[in-house]
Amino acid sequence: MKKKDFNIHIIGAGVSGLIAAKVLEANGFCPIIIEATERAGGRVKTDVIEGYHLDRGFQVLLTAYPAAQKYLDLDALDLQKFTPGTVIFNGGKQSIIGDPLRDGSLLFSTLVSRIGTITDKLKVLKLNRLLKRKTLSEIFEEEEKTTISYLMDFGFSFQMINQFFKPFFSGVFLEPSLDTSSRMFEFVYKMFGEGSAALPKLGIEAIPRQLAQSLTRTTFKYNTMVSSIKDGEILLTNGKSLKSDFTIVATDASNLIQNLNRLSTKWKSCDTLYFETKTRVIDKPLIGLITDSGALINNIFFHTSLEMATKPQAELLSVTVVKNHDLSNEALISRVQRELRDHCGINSYKFLKHYSIPMALPELKNIQYEAPPSETHLTSGIFLAGDTQLNASLNAAMISGERAALGVVETINNSILF
Structure with missing residues (x-):
């Protein structure tokens, strides 16, 4: 059988599924991607509303991700980079802390900042040096503990943890207690230190759009929902069935494969709200963190502090909430508006959009950086991909898609040989 004659299906046109298709194409195959929605992207999507590009959830690309450097044309994405620091809103006042070794303009503000002690700042330098020397393999071989335990064991003060690490990494991990694995903390901290946090001018969906446009021998079946797989x-929800020699499931597989619901993934949720404001309270492209433990808002960001694809008439502000709540849409908007006024001094705004995201990031234990292709097998003909297989990152989504595709390639090559 010729390679082009194999029926290889990929369920899900998210980043993981697109990478799987890219790897299959590179090995001479012509895969078919089945996607339930009208376009590629999965959880990485952007909507254009009132002239603004609104990402479905505040997301950034870390340019140091090895898989991003391997599979993305970073220059073509027209990335706009964040300043390597944060604005801390505490007690009605602002403090700016950052990495003065990467941006000299942050030196004075970081030194005089009321956030953390001198000992804390020396420990940050120690942590930077430690993780610069540590390989990714070493990070993911370390014994797991919670991030909060890791920071306490490292000797950071409660003030530094509560006023910087907790609000910043709560926004990254989408959980307020920092129960996330210390492996994930070290990995993400290292990636922030070795590259930049950035956003494409056209929003985060520019990433899957670039991947989809690079596929020349892949067939897309949009608006097509899968009922079950064996x-x-x-089997599709419209009653039709498709013959598939090999199937890569690059989405939540628990509801698609019999007897797999016992392995269903738990998910972290968040809310992202967008507002139009007349002015910015943060001039540079810095993420703003709210340190008040009673606040619902975790972070804010003025997207118009970055160069955008369209010239905005005002300022675009995103607000991220990671704490669980039972507020209605209207009550949440009202609460967020009150906190913007009380904590950030933002009084004039126009509400644009609220995204409630129940499946924002997978909640995982014993996280891994990578896995051999052979471990992506679920059955002889079904392979699993997606960040749920490794760790909750865009990098993991890419690697898992690559490994699942290589698992299919290896299986086919071995069957041909024997």
């Missing part, structure tokens, strides 16, 4: 067959 070896050799895919």
Whole structure:
């Protein structure tokens, strides 16, 4: 059988599924991607509303991700980079802390900042040096503990943890207690230190759009929902069935494969709200953190502090909430508006959009950086991909898609040989 004659299906046109297709194409195959929605992207999507590009959730690309450097044309994405620091809103006042070794303009503000002690700042330098020397393999071989335990064991003060690490990494991990694995903390901290946090001018969806446009031998079936999967067959919700020699599931597989619901993934949720404001309270492209433990807002960011694809008439502000709540849409908006006024001094705004994201990031234990292709097998003909297989990052989504595709390639090559 010729390679182009194999029926290889990929369920899900998110970043993981697109990378799987890219790897299959590179090995001579012509995969078919089945996507339930009208376009590629999965959880990495952007909507254009009132002339603004609104990402579905505040997301950034870390340019140091090895998989991003391997599979993305970073220059073509027209990335706009964040300043390597944060604005801390505490007690009605602002403090700016950052990495003065990467941006000299942050030196004075970081030194005089009321956030953390001199000992804390020396420990930050120690942590930077430690993780610069540490390889990714070493990080993911370390014994796991919670991030909060890691920071306390490292000797950071409660003030430094509560006023910087907790609000910043709560926004990254989408959970307020920092129960996330210390492996993930070290990995993300290292990636922030070795590259930049950035956003494409056209929003985060520019990433899957670039991947989809690079595929020349892949067939896309949009607006097509899968009901169930078994070896050799895919059943669609419209009652039709598709013959499939190999199937890569690059989405939540628990509801698609019989007896897999016991392995269903738990998910972290968040809310992202967008507002139009007349002015910015943060001039540079810095993320603003709210340190008040009673506040619902975790972070804010003025997207118009970055160069955008369209010339805005005002300022675009995103607000991220990671704490669980039972507020209605209207009550949440009202609460956020009150906190913007009380904590950030933002009084004039126009509400644009609220995204409630129940499946924002997978909640994982015993996280891994990578896995061999052979471990992506679920059955002889079904392979699993997606960040749920490794760790909750865009980098992991890419690697898992790559490994699942290589698992299919290896299986086919071995069957041909024997």
